[in-house]
Amino acid sequence: TNVTDDRLVSIADGLASLTQLHKVSIIVFNEHWITDESVSKLCEALANIPTLADVELDILSCPQLGKSTIQGVAEMLRKCRQITKFRFGIPNCMNIGDDEVSSVASGLRTHTKITDLAFNFTSSLVTDNGALDMIDAIFSQERLERIDFRLRNCTGVTDRTMARVEEVLPSQPDLSFFYFIVTK
DSSP states (O other): OOOOHHHHHHHHHHHHTOTTOOEEEEEEESOTTOOHHHHHHHHHHHHTOTTOOEEEEEEESOTTOOHHHHHHHHHHHHHOTTOOEEEEEETTOTTOBHHHHHHHHHHHTTOSOOOEEEEEEEOTBOBHHHHHHHHHHHTTOSSOOEEEEEEESOTBOOHHHHHHHHHHGGGOTTOOEEEEEEOO
8 A cells, every 4th residue: 555645644643642652663665655744743743752762763765755854853863862772764765965864863862871773874965974973973872782874875985984983883882783884
């Protein structure tokens, strides 16, 4: 079935009433009918669930999404201070650049107790600036156990990013899983 803006907004409205929800996993695949506005509404609904600790939001093959979606995710991170596991993917969205990655990094910096993080971006617009900002935000977490960080088709990411990972990796003694990939 096609996921339309109306359906995604309806799901967001339903989630907003679930005040005891601890975990949510939403995967949207290859839906050219959804817009930044409906994804932002979904993020807004998630941000208002006081018990939400585990979030997975994968938006796959939706190239029309961009800045507003990322701003919604960043705002959700700022508001959901109780999150301990966060997985976010928006591959095949070429509208994501350093500003958008840095916006998510800014939201992430409002946390210190996240144990499980996964990010998946595919965009030729991301450079070392955005990648380094996200790495610093990831490694600012005090209790990380799992990191899965993927930057694909990021032609502006250089060895500077890899050198920073090498530098900060020892700061996470509790890390039990580390997956880091950068492709050009």
